[in-house]
Amino acid sequence: MSTPTSHSSIPNPTPSDESLEPNLQVGKRRSWKKLLEPLALLAPGGIWLGLLLLLPTLLIFELSLVPNIRPGDVVNPSGLKNYLLVFQPIYLQVVWRSVYFAFGTTLVCLLLGFPVAYWIGQMAPQRWRNLLLLGFVLPLWTSSLLRSYAWITILRPTGVVNTILTSLKLPALDLLNQSAAVFIGMGYSYLPYMVLILYASIEKLDKRLLEASADLGAYPMQSFWKVTVPQTMPGIAAGSLLVFINTLGDFVDPELLGGASSMTISRLIYNQFLGATQNWGFGSSLSMVLILAVSIAIALLIKYGDRTPQR
Amino acid sequence: MTNDQYTRRRFLVASAAALSGLTLSSCGWTLAKVSGAPIKTTAADRKVLYIYTWAGYTDDDLLKRFNDETGIKVVADVFGSNEEMLAKIEAAGGGEYSIIYPSDYTVSKMVEKALLTELDHSLLIGLDNLFSRFRDPIADPGLRYSVPMAWGATGLIYNSQKLNIAPLDWDYLWAHKQDLSKRMTLLDDVREVLGATLKMLGYSYNSTDPQEIKQAYEKLTQLKPAIASFKTDAWQNEILSGDLLLAMCFSSDANKVIQEDKDNKLQFVVPHSGSSIWTDTLVIPKTARNVEGAYAWINFILQPDVAAQLCERLRFAPPNEVAYNQLPPEIRNSPSLFPPESILAKCESIAPLEQVAEVYDNYWTRLKSG
Known part of the structure; x- marks a missing residue:
């Protein structure tokens, strides 16, 4: 201003x-x-x-606010009936599955992304860093649908992974059509976001503090938990929330990779608007619940995702 | 900060207040209604024909031939389900399309919602070429609003080299669920999956009885552990590679995959106790910008040699009797493209069931979530 x-x-x-x-x-x-x-x-x-x-x-x-509204009906708000529907056990189960997929994917991204971001931000030669980051962002240039189809080819019983495993005389894995496949597919899709944000945070890491910690006799693990993690906490929080918010609304990977029990909240919303039911009122209340959940997550990000590292 | 500056908070509060005033004053607005105002067309509109169709129903050769014959350029957009198409047409006030390809039950919905132009039969050439059973469908008696262009049935595609006993009916899935375990997919479609199970239990594909629908749901929960996934698309590569042994699918998709199957392992069967049968049609929406071009397109598709060539290239069954007779014998005798009459007689068209849509949706969500 x-x-x-x-x-x-x-x-x-x-x-x-x-x-x-x-x-x-x-x-x-x-x-x-x-x-x-x-x-x-x-x-x-x-x-x-x-x-x-x-x-x-x-x-x-x-x-x-309109129960049972369909395209062509007059919009006449009349109550919270649609919101009460959301809290039926069957729909809560769907919401729970979405949260489970989102949380699991965030964990996968964090566990895979932190070492990578640390290596790029602290250990890789300075002049290679931008190129390495670009390499990580490259997969985002392809369509997410295409990536999911590719994972089907990789994970199916006679797919790429199992062909390699059996040629090494190892037992084949049954990966497709279950949660594991969803975590693999979504983890792959959202890893770049996590790495980019963690990189920004890890790059600013104060090395003197790590040296001091080592000088004062801390084991590397102690230094990591007591010095590195607290300093990069804002990045961890921001990256995790960004991945969580995005995966909460994703339904392509759960649908294509997750098997028979794969209904997520976004797919449920899609069914209400474009499926056979056409209950736009219920779909809208589900959307509002999703928007509210994401807003809470963003509010948390603003509150705790402060950019100044805590020392 | 000085106090004359606009903080983000104040800006948001002000605009939110302005916007909520706008929406509150508009209470009683109508959700996505197509206006009845006449559409102004220009000469430029008549040179282009926008059609809204299913994937796999047109190809470049077809569009080129139409362009050569009429000088009209065709732009084809595709949709994945009738509901998706209908929602888009209603939300966009009809859009730019002059030809749409709804399935039979959606035609009756669109007629009910007054979205379609009544066809002038004096402008249509070749309706007599259709099989008689397509000339007076229940969904559109007397073909007042629609012209059928393709038909098919729902059934099972399976790997005949890996399954010792060939499936003939829906109950096969339950009887052989051990062998099929995690190696079969069902359609990602509430009405097809519950409908097939209803049919197997001896009820109608279009049951409106909540008790019958519940029974079908319970029957399906027994099969659920053996189902790899619910997929309308994306099963093709897996069944070609042999990873899937069986998939519930539409005959039109099955025939395309069988065409690609190099080692002739795949077969398609319409279950003997009956299944769903559908007709995809051509309609002209009320909002059509190029009505002349739309009639030209319908007459073009009605030409027997165009319909026959389309069937040979894209493998969907034409309702056109003259075209059928022109087909080479190996296509005409393909049971997957033209199932036997005795089975077709037991098939039903999917009917719109708005009163029990919620019941179906509820069980479907349970099935896909449990």
């Missing part, structure tokens, strides 16, 4: 050659400018957010 002293572009009138009246005018112009500058800067983004995020969310909220 601009402060009054930052208006260096406006010629500062000197009292010697200016009368009082123009001085007032300049003051007026200044206050207009103060008003217009933030407006001009905020308007495009604000209109964008208002029209394409806030307004649709409010419309969904209004829809969620």
Whole structure:
């Protein structure tokens, strides 16, 4: 935000050659400018957010108050019946599965991503870092659907993994059509996000503290838990939340890789809007619950994901 | 910070207030209704025909031939399910399409919602070429709004080299669930999966009795541990590679996979106690921008040699009797493309069941979640 002293572009009138009246005018112009500058800067983004995020969310909220609404019906909000439906055991089970997939994927990404980010951020030669990061982001350039289909080919009983295993005289693994496949597929898809964010945090790690900790007789494990982890905690929190939020809304990988018990909240919402049921009211209330859950996660991120490392 | 500056919070509060005022004042708005206002068309509209169809129903040769014959360029978009198509058409007020390919039961829904143009039969050439059973369907008596262009049935595709006993009916899945365990997929479609089970239990594919639907659900929970996944797509590669032994699928998809199957291991059967049978049609929405082009397209598809060539290339069954007679004998005698009449007689069309849609959806969510 601009402060009054930052208006260096406006010629500062000197009292010697200016009368009082123009001085007032300049003051007026200044206050207009103060008003217009933030407006001009905020308007495009604000209109964008208002029209394409806030307004649709409010419309969904209004829809969620109408029980059994279908396309073509008059929207007439009448109560919270749709929200009570969400809390039936059968739907809670679906919500629970989504959370389970999201949490598991976040854990996979964290466990795989931390060593990688640490290596790129601390140990890899400086001039290779950007290239290494780019290499990690490359998979994001392909379609997520394509990646899921590729995992089917890799994980199926006679797929790539099992061909290699059996040629090494090892027992074949049954990986496809269960949760393991979902964690593999989604973990792969979201690992780049985790690595990028962890990298930003690990790169800033104060090495002097690690040296001090070693000097004072801490084992490497102790140094890691007491010095490295607390310093990179904001990155861990931000990366984990970002992955968690994204995976909570994903249904492509659970659908294609997760087997017969793979209904997630996003798929349930999809069924209400585009499936045979066409119960848009219930779908909207499910969406609102999802939006609320993600908002809470983001609020936590803002509160605890402070960018200044704690020392 | 000086107090004349706009904090983020104040900006958000102000805009939220403005927006909620907007929505509250609009209480009683109608969800996605297509306006009845006449569409203005221009000369440019008549040179392009936008069609909304299923994947695999058109190919470049077809579009090119139509362009050569009429000078109209065709732009084809595809949808994955009738419900998806309907939701998009209603939400977008009809969109730009002049031809849509809904299945039979969706035609009646669209007629009910007044989305379709009544066809002028004097402008259609070749309706007499259709098999008589397609000329007066229940979903659209007298073909007032739709012209059938393809039909098929739901059934089972299986690996005949690995399964010693060939499946003939739905109960095979339960009887052989040990052999099929985690090596079979069912369609990701509530009405097809519950419908097939209802049929096996001796009920209608379109049962509206909650008790019968419950029985079907319970029967399916016995089969559930053996089901690898519910998939409408993405089973093709797995059944070609031999990883899947059996998949419930639409005959149109089965025939394409059988065409690709180099070692002739795959067979398709329409279960003997009956299954679902569907007809995909051509309709002109009320919002069509190029009605002239739309009629030209329908007449083009009705031409026997066009229909026969499409069947040979894309492997879907034409309802066109003259086209059928032009087909080479090996295609005409394919039981997967043209199942025997005795089985077809037991098949049912899927009917829209809005009153019990929630019952079906509830059991479906349980099945896919338990």
